[in-house]
Amino acid sequence: SRANLIGADLSGANLSGAILAGAKLNKADLTGAKLTRADLSRSNFSQVNMINADLSRAILCETDLHGANLYGVNFRRAILNEADLIGANLTRADMAGADLIGASLMRADLTEAILSAADLNEASLLGANISNLNIDGAALQGVIMPDGASYEEFQRSMQY
Numbered sequence: 001s002r003a004n005l006i007g008a009d010l011s012g013a014n015l016s017g018a019i020l021a022g023a024k025l026n027k028a029d030l031t032g033a034k035l036t037r038a039d040l041s042r043s044n045f046s047q048v049n050m051i052n053a054d055l056s057r058a059i060l061c062e063t064d065l066h067g068a069n070l071y072g073v074n075f076r077r078a079i080l081n082e083a084d085l086i087g088a089n090l091t092r093a094d095m096a097g098a099d100l101i102g103a104s105l106m107r108a109d110l111t112e113a114i115l116s117a118a119d120l121n122e123a124s125l126l127g128a129n130i131s132n133l134n135i136d137g138a139a140l141q142g143v144i145m146p147d148g149a150s151y152e153e154f155q156r157s158m159q160y
Contacts, residue, residue, distance in 0.1 A: 026064075046084075 003023040011031040018038045026046040033053045041061045048068045056076040066086040075095040083103045091111045098118045107127040116136040124144040143151040 003020060005023060005025045005028055008025065008028045010025075010033055011029045012033060013030070014034045015038055016034050016036045018035065020043055021039050021041045023040070023043045025048055026044045028045070028048050030048060030050045030053050033050065035053060035055045035058050038055070038058045040055075040063055041059050042063060043060075044064045045068055046064050046066050048065070050068060050070050050073050052072040053070075054074045055078050056074050058075070058078045060078060060080045060083050062082045062084075063080070064084045065088050066084045068085070068088045070085075070088050070090050070093055072092045073090070073094070075093060075098050077097040078095070079099045080095075080103050081099055081101045083100065085103060085105045085108050087107045088105070089109045090105075090113050091109050093110075093113045095118050096114050096116045098115070100115075100118055100120050100123050103120070103123045105123060105125050105128050108125070109129045110125075110133050111129055111131045112133070114134045115138050116134050117138060118135070119139040120135075120143050121139050122142040125146050126144050126148055128146045130146055140151040145151055145154045147154075149157070
């Protein structure tokens, strides 16, 4: 689509199923917007405000979400492979069953986020806040933990 919606006010909009691959939505307001099953691959959502938006089953492969406010966002079963979530606020986000393979979550705030049954293989959580993070049943092979250790090293250190 390559749409240019930089800084647009789309709060509360229903964009379910929209094809916005490659779109520019940085600094847009999508508070409470519905983007279920939308294709947002390779789009720019940097510094966007998406508080309590619904992106369940959305496709966000290689999407730029750095510095985005994603507080309480529903990412259930969304595909965020190779997504840039550096410095994003994901507090209380529901990412259960989401694919985040190779995603960059460096310095992201994941306080009370739900990542149960999510695929985080090869993702980076370097410097992230993971207070009260729910990762029950998540795939974590090769994940870089907040302190820089691999998940496997982190697990071994917890056994002692």
